[in-house]
Amino acid sequence: MSAASDNAVYDVDANAPATPGAVIHAAGLTKRYGNTAALDRADFEVSAGRIVGLIGPNGAGKTTALKAILGLTDFEGELSVLGLDPRKQRPALMRQVCFIADVATLPRWITVSEAVDFVAGVHPRFDRARCQRFLARTKLQPRQKVRQMSKGMIVQLHLAIVMAIDARLLVLDEPTLGLDILYRKQFYQSLLEDYFDENKTILVTTHQVEEIEHILTDLMFIRDGKVVLSTDMDALGERFAEVLVNADRAEAARALKPLDERQVFGKGIFLFDGVPRAQLEQLGEVRRPSVADLFVATMKGTYA
Amino acid sequence: MTTLRTSSALSNFGWLVKREWWESRRGFLWAQFWVAAAILIFTVLGIIAGEVMKARVGDSVDVNMGVNLTQILREATTHDTVQLVKALDATMLLFAFIGATVLFFVVFFYLLGALYDDRKDRSVLFWKSLPLSDTGTVLSKVAAGIVIAPLIAVGITLAGYLAAQVVISLWLLIHAVNPLPLWTQAEPYGLWLRLLAMVPISALWALPTVGWLLVWSAAVRSKPFLWAVLVPIIAGVLNFWIGLLGVPHIRAEFYWGNIAGRLLLSLIPGSWIEPNSQGFHFRGASDLAIIDWPAMGHALMMPQMWIGVIVGAVLIAAAIWFRRWRDET
Incomplete structure (x- = not known):
């Protein structure tokens, strides 16, 4: 659980008020089934x-x-969809x-x-x-x-x-x-x-x-x-970057705290969050990560 | 604005009932239809068998398949109006009785599945994606079960009776007997009208069973039939056991008659009819008098009727709540 929280590096502002015109606004959305929380103070907004x-x-x-969101289940916290309360x-x-x-x-x-x-x-x-x-x-x-x-x-x-x-x-x-x-x-x-x-x-x-x-x-x-x-x-494209790094630069890449690292054909593929592009370009070829790769990196350890 | 919303709620309700009809017309209409058709077919087979046997062994054969033909022929020939009316009433009653039996089973299982089947096959998610209230949904199922289905059954009873009269009239014509008296007797139609008038009374009386079945249908994950039936039976056995211990308990007769019986069997059409002075021995047409207007009036005065209506309303409200909040899909 703590590892999961550490991984939750991406900030979602919990206290942000509902943006006018937001289609969905959820704050502290929580749903428990017995002891397990299917939703645990989730915050999000959809425009x-x-x-x-x-x-x-x-x-x-x-x-x-x-x-x-569809009003099919009860929940705790705040949720409005098109300005309506899905429960009521x-x-x-x-x-x-x-x-x-x-x-x-x-x-x-x-x-x-x-x-x-x-x-x-x-x-x-x-x-x-x-x-x-x-x-x-x-x-x-x-x-x-x-x-x-x-x-x-x-x-x-x-x-x-x-x-x-x-x-x-x-x-x-x-x-x-x-x-x-x-x-x-x-x-x-x-x-x-x-x-x-x-x-x-x-x-x-x-x-x-x-x-x-x-x-x-x-x-x-x-x-x-x-x-x-x-x-x-x-x-997403500005914030996250995937860099193809040769083995000799791998240590330098690790020093920048990549989210994830994997090996393909002897090269390391490093995934970075919020590292300036100029800095990354010195390490190797920079490209936009696929959602799937980003997902896998983010969810590392979920089933462990 | 208010009128607009009311009318759209009404039209939605109409569509909901129509949907129940689409889904369940096989039980509501065709089950009734085929059972009535079976009675007619047996009547025709009876006529043929009778004719063949008469030709082979003489005149004394008593044919009694489907409708009681021998009696009708005798009364029609001897111009005994009283007896003829009884025979015709018995014919109507035969269709009504069989139709009521089919109706009970069809509606019982319809209600048990009404809020369960679509959860089982997940199509509830489609219905819930439409702007419909759960109250309207549940009430449409109540209406389909205790208004639409019984009205169809009463309609088929009349249709079956008329078809039987046609068959019998043809048969009388073959025997050179005037079939007209069959058609001019008003009593069977009076009986039919009383059957029609029974529909709303039976509907009110059925509410506890309707609510009970819908609650289990809406609430359980599986096997609504077992829950609905076993819970009152086990409760009754426990009640009996508590009685054996000498602890205060509900009198068995009261429990089975007014609690378990009302929760499970009130859907039986006409089960509100009070046993007459001779006890509840139904002897066919001669006891038809118990389906009369005073009996209906009496039923509406019984406290059991209105206590049942209240219990039924509470159970239906519970079913609506379960329909709204049950989430396991």
Whole structure:
């Protein structure tokens, strides 16, 4: 636990007041299941018009955080979503918030046309014509039941419904788990091309970091119930650097306190946080770390 | 503004009930339909068997499959109106009785699964992604179980009765008997109206069972049936055991009749009917008088009715709370 805290080098200001226009503001967000804290005084903020990746190892509290945001679970601490309290104002909140929690959560007995009719009936911000346009691009048939669909088709239907809802916040929890690469690519491509704009915010968790890295505008790492890194992608490139160091400069590199060090083909790859670029360039070739490498370095020792 | 919100809440409720219909129409409609169809098929088979046997062994065969044909033929031929009405009432009652039995089982298991099945297959996450209140969701399931399903059952009872009359009329025509008296007797339709009027009374009476089943459906991680059924039975056995020790306990008859029975069996249509003076021995059509308007009025005066309504409302509120806060997915 103490090692984990030491690793939490990235500062997240716990006492910052909610930024006006923040879509999500959480301060001291805590959720306990028995003795274990799934969320442990987590602080974070999400602003409008961003695509935020919430990344963390299994059991870090990702899903609990999303459940709290969606008003599916009780919690301690402060949390406001679009200015509403998810515990008390859930129905009002869900007019503005959509979520796809996991693949294949559509009821198996429902048909495509029943699902569309129902959402059109109960959701004031649903645009049926838009939904039909999305569905027309797929092979889905109006009378087809969910139980007759593949996982990929179920997600297509769910996405067509969700993208036809003019919501301000879309929450995606492992939305492409178990899908083949064609469906995965299509999923994120549709979101970017047909859905996302500056008035919308997307919060996504996934283990397939590489696939969404290029579409994210912001990144949050969560570990042991705490948000240990919250940054936008531009700042990430300025703050973190990966340096390819020859063996003879390795000691000099270590002196600069790298976050992580690994060996590839006899060269050391060092990951630095907040070390001036000029200093690093003397050690070797500097490049932007991938989110996956940063993640692995940050989460070192999580399962140990 | 207020009216707008009310109307949208109403329309949402309409959609929620429609959803229950989509999901459960197989139980609500088709189970009823096929059982009524089976009675008709047996009636037709009975007619054919009767005709064949008559041709082979003579006139004295008593055919009694499905609807009681022999009696109807006798009364229709002898123009004995009183007896004919009884036979027709018995026909209506046959459809009503079988329909009520099917209804009980369908609704019992519907309610046990209503807040459980979608948690099991995780589709609750889809329903919860829509701007719907948990109160509306739970109440839509109550309405589907104790209003929609019974109304369908009463409708099928009438349809089955009319179809049986058509079959019997054709058969009478073959025997050169005028079937018109079958159609002009008003009593069976009166009985049907009383069955219809029973629906809201049975709905009120069923509330403790409805609430009890929904609570377990919303609360448990698995096996809602076992919880719902075993808890009152084990409590009853414990109560009996406490009695054996000589410690104050609930009288067994009261416990099984007014507590366990009400929590598990109040869904049985017409189970609120008080035993008549001869005890609760149902002898078919001749006892039909107990389904009458005074009996319904009497049911609405019983304290058991309204205590049950209160208990049911509390249990349903508990089910709504569980639906809102249960989180294990």
